[in-house]
Amino acid sequence: MDLADLHIFKTVVEEGGIVRAARKLHRVQSSITMRIKQLESSLGAELFYRSKQRLHLSPSGELLLDYAERLLRLSDEARQALSGSAPRGVFRLGALESTTASRLPGVLASYHAACPQVRVELTTGTNDALTAAVAERRLDAAFVAEAPTAPGLAHQPLFTERLVLISSTQRGAIRGPQDVEGDSLIAFPSGCAYRRVLQRWLGAAHTPATRVLELGSYHAIVACVASGTGIALVPESVLDTVNGAEVRRHRLPRAVSHVVTPLIWRNGEQSAPLLALRELLAR
Structure with missing residues (x-):
């Protein structure tokens, strides 16, 4: 199992099948099919259920998808850190409705100016929903209303x-x-x-x-x-x-x-886009 295999696997999941994944990756379908079968063989687990030319993630596939996303993200973070290049990629950010309306417009304007290669995907929700989304890696960071008590989450106090x-x-x-x-x-x-x-x-x-x-x-x-x-x-x-x-x-x-609004993220998992946001907020 290598990162290239994980990238192919993740793309198949995101695109919903071999055909669209092959088109996105500019590969022939047979190559994608072979790499998926090789990955399943090396892991000794079936990653997809196949029915009428459609693929559905198996429980093993769902488990691997979480690891694949984390490993690929860490690989990208390491590459950016070593190259000294500007932050780039997708940054999944969450925020309370109140923070989004009153605090974020200026913050996001400055962030987009400083990090033009980062695409921010903003999700709004309640404190508990956002905290759970960060803990479960559905969000990279979030502006919430309470400092987290759950282990594994770090925070930076911000707006009073x-x-x-x-x-x-x-x-x-x-x-x-x-x-x-x-x-x-x-x-x-x-x-x-x-x-x-x-x-x-x-x-x-x-x-x-x-x-x-x-x-x-x-x-x-x-x-x-x-x-x-x-x-x-x-x-x-x-x-x-x-x-x-x-x-x-x-x-x-x-x-x-x-009350103080903190920014929360997973302890030990700071991507280049998150570090750039924290530095901007500190200034």
Whole structure:
């Protein structure tokens, strides 16, 4: 098994078959078929199930694919490090919806200018979904809301966010959890760190009885709050990006309202594109 075989195997998987892989690699189909069979023979495992000229990954193939992606990425990182060339390739980056809206535009503009050969694939999601994606190597790095506690993940603290409780402008002052009894909570789905912050502030006595309306964007959340549907906890920096956000802001204690957005990645797995991003953020 060598890197060339792994590259061919990975291309077959990505392209969905021998024919398209051969076209992408500029090889004849028989050559691709032979290399796949040789790889299976050397490993003593069937990598694909074959049915009606279609290939489907076997469990062994799925296991090898993870190793192949890691080995090929490490090979590319070593080549770039030794050659001293500029970062290049695909950089799979994740970010919270709030970070994407309020923090990333300037960061990505500077990054694209500094690393024109890197193609950033940006994925948004909740804190927990992004953390899992980094741990499972579906993302190279991510901007999340909580420093990871799982082993194997490293982090770099970055942006300080101030969270504010928002309600409709007709709502009275909110000074404590007792002032929001009966109100609906508008938030992102489970896995959102800011939702957990608000639920902790509400306390065990209020959380079980609180109705939750789950939405997928801050624009929708702010619009529903403005209409009187319920309350929400959002980063103050996001409100500045929402045009016509006619809501009332209620301050919470600093211990609840101040959070730091970290960048996370897998410990010991820093690609050239990730190192370039970290250096830019440090400046």
